[in-house]
Amino acid sequence: MSDLRETRLEKARALEALGQTPYALSFAPSHRTAQLQQAHADLAKGEERSEPVAVAGRLMTRRVMGKLAFFTLADESGPIQLYIDKASLEAAHPQNPEIFSQITTLTDAGDWIGVHGTLKRTDRGELSVKVRDWQMLSKSLQPLPDKWHGLADVEKRYRQRYLDLIVSPHTRETFRRRALLVSSMRRWLDEREFLEIETPVLQSQAGGADARPFATHHNALDLPLTLRIATELHLKRLVVGGFERVYELGRIFRNEGVSTRHNPEFTSVEIYQAYADYHDMMALTETLIATCCQTVCGSTVIEYQGTSIDLTPPWTRATMHELVQRATGLDFNAFTSRAEAAAAMQAVDLVVPEAADSVGRLLVEAFEQRVESSLIQPTFVLDYPVENSPLARTHRSKPGLVERFELFIVGRETANAFSELIDPVDQRHRLEAQQERRRAGDPEAQTVDEDFIHALEVGMPPTGGLGIGIDRLVMLLTDSPSIRDVIAFPLLRPEVGSDAMR
């Protein structure tokens, strides 16, 4: 293994001995390879064009046969073949009779090189740059992954994402789509006069969600701090301050397990619109996501893991009660006590966790056990129990419920929205109830943020609020089975005692 590296280092030294650098300062390509492929699509087999071009990129494969060599050079736009003919290369460099053996022996797959030349389509039909001159731009000291199998080791794909990107077009496409999704989402919001305002990541009190935060510390103030678990409470303060449409798209941190659907740092967008309720936010959600899907995928009907998903609005709307009743036969509106609901659940083989200490929490349990994973096409699930939703406004007509929806696609929660609770007295009672649960041992229960309550007392207009999980949306739009496929550098346990990272 170190032999490979040593061999390449020797080639770098050989270049230096020839008065060339293995690490160039710059190069000026005239075209990207895809431009050439497009512009010369009409060039016939065996024909040449004398138009001079300069291209740069990474050597992917090399095929040397005596006095002729074919290299594949790839830049960001794609590959092009280099046609390296000993006779014509030497004719262009009468002072350097070794030039052909230099390009064939001092280069390796993985090197960045720049070449000048003209165009030729080979007898086999491959558009090629016929090389007149070449320059090492950056000598690679490490081998590329197996050229047939690529990076089969899933862990290595995440740990050494640069290798994955080099050899996996699908991975490159995934991160292109991710960038396109984020920019198109921002553009859509900006065009509708939503302001993106950044709120603190470092907070003395993490709030806005049921989750455990990461703890850190500020030295100068000797202050314990946590990383944010949501942007909700600060964005709402901005609405109190008079910004009627605000959002923030950014990183959230939750000190939780790692799975194919969870990474401890992930990206969300939270959107708040004054004078709107959760019905307005449903319309916004389906239009926003469908628009972004159209931009990123070119259609609102997409394929995810072999299943066709239709994101064309409008999407199905159903209450949690309806969905649970349809799936289990149980009417949770009829239960008057937890014991009654628990007995009914057990009768249909539903698990009844002790922590679910109310009819409402049991309803959510039944939903999660029997409904959630079956919601493949986009579905708005409406009207959650009040005890699970301390920041949502109580339902205008259904006692015990709040005006909240979650959006499910391919069985995954993808968005969450409320008619926001703006009544400061009710809000204090709700957060105090949460704090009581926290004292009783629930580490994810929320706390009372006095300044937030104070802001509500100053006065917040009626507001609709929405949060969308960007990573899960990217998974959907890139047909990725794991959240780690859509995060460039997902959290992994650090490697110990290995030279693989050398």
Added chain:
RNA sequence: GGGUCGCUAGCUCAGCGGUAGAGCACUCGGCUUUUAACCGAUUGGUCCUGAGUUCGAAUCUCAGGCGACCCA
């Protein structure tokens, strides 16, 4: 936390109780139409770690480590 599977050359893998293997990559030789180039030769090993069973363990057993997937 529970279950299943995996860990052997730089990479992808075979070998499953009897001398450590193949393809690719690397190095050398040959080759002016290849594109997984081809032909020939050479090089390359802590078979994840430890203990046990056995005349003999990459292979069987136990414990541990790391990882993947599923479930909670």
